Amino acid sequence: MGELFKIQNDLLFTCKLITFIALMIAGLTIAIKLYQGQEVDERLFNWFKGIALVLGFSYMLGAFIN
Structure with a gap:
């Protein structure tokens, strides 16, 4: 059971990281x-x-899971 939560947390972290990088690229392009x-x-x-x-939804989901 603990391994399932570790996989979910790793996947959620990867999702947050990818969306954060995409957000920074889009923000820099606009700037x-x-x-x-x-x-x-x-x-x-x-x-x-x-x-x-x-990104906001992924942070809320992370707070809900943890």
Whole structure:
């Protein structure tokens, strides 16, 4: 039983890490575009919001499991 929770925690950590890295890449892309004076595409901004939502849900799920 303890091994199952370890696998779930490892999988949840990997999921959080991947979404956090994707969130940072999207955030940096938006920041660079704004710094250069370019207009930010609506799809990119929606993608950024979606990743932030997934990351928030994964943290809530982690708090619920632990």
